[in-house]
Amino acid sequence: LERSVILVAGGSGARFGGPTPKQFLLLQGKPLLCWSIEAFYRYDPSLQIIVVLPRPNLDSWSVLCKAHRFHVPHELTAGGQERFHSVRNGMAHVPHNGLVAVHDGVRPLVSSALIERCFDHAGTHHTAIPVVPISSSVRQILGAGESTALLRSALRAVQTPQCFDAALLRSALELPYDASLTDEATLVERTGEKVHLVDGEERNIKVTSAQDLVLAEQLLAQ
């Protein structure tokens, strides 16, 4: 079965307050995005790796790759307005009807074991989404001044890589854009397909703040 990963690195880094897009921030001296690409290359060097970057960052990415002597082969494409459009642009590079993983470019610590688990389960169940328990109590806003407690033990935080039958993801991306769908699992559910959950990893953090970067450094040091 042919397999691809689309690494989505569309963020502008605005939350860091600095001019560096967060996928280019350095973790142990190497850009976050390099870590994420290497994680998939390490898992399977024959995997098709597609990286989606905002158009204004394409040039600096090639400069960064040279500076860091980063030679892992990958295809590059420009992102769109929202994540949905970026994934769609990435999918245009997938020529097969095998399996496709969509991964956050800023989750540098994903393990080969987790990538394998996601592809394996997607091979059987058509979808595979890694999830972890949620540590805090959660409430749901119902309306003005109204909210309700959710049963914490029934909640899961969603991670990536989210893996799908390529044909399934492709048809999900043909439906109209909806801003309330914050991951690919919810996109695919719109086609009527059931989402299959697998165990994620606590280490597989999304680096979206300077604090997360410090945490990632710590996790690597362990």
Add this chain to the structure above:
Amino acid sequence: LERSVILVAGGSGARFGGPTPKQFLLLQGKPLLCWSIEAFYRYDPSLQIIVVLPRPNLDSWSVLCKAHRFHVPHELTAGGQERFHSVRNGMAHVPHNGLVAVHDGVRPLVSSALIERCFDHAGTHHTAIPVVPISSSVRQILGAGESTALLRSALRAVQTPQCFDAALLRSALELPYDASLTDEATLVERTGEKVHLVDGEERNIKVTSAQDLVLAEQLLAQ
């Protein structure tokens, strides 16, 4: 209006894998619990401060206070089986029908502004619970193999201090223990009272892992 805070520090520290209860771990050389107590003392030196500790830790706490020359006045009481029972033991020390805040002993970075906001809103609305947005996509398990996406923009992570009319919290604690209620807000809702939400603080983290401790050090350094 008379006011008290119950600092709940019942955890055994098992998640750190070490013998030190997590509330005694050092943040910038000072036990976490000292930071939390000081935050409330700084807000209002006349506030009644009640600290609930597991019975086996009461002795080492007094040793720690001497070693760190920690002299902020507080009342001490032994915790119970679960958080519910610990809060109930703490409430037995509250002599008034004013306002009571319940705060995690391992949230050392709570600000005076947040404490004030919670007490103020509880004075008007009978309850005040600090909440912050949730950064990851969340799914809810419905049953075997079934789950559904929740609308992330409607979700909030719950923090402490959770503030209540003392009489309200007292009557909530008279109802039978239920393991599914993971915070005091859900306890109080059982009485029929509506829970009022206020803006929490990203900095107001709960330190429950060695990684959180590193993050707290970083937040303090900023």
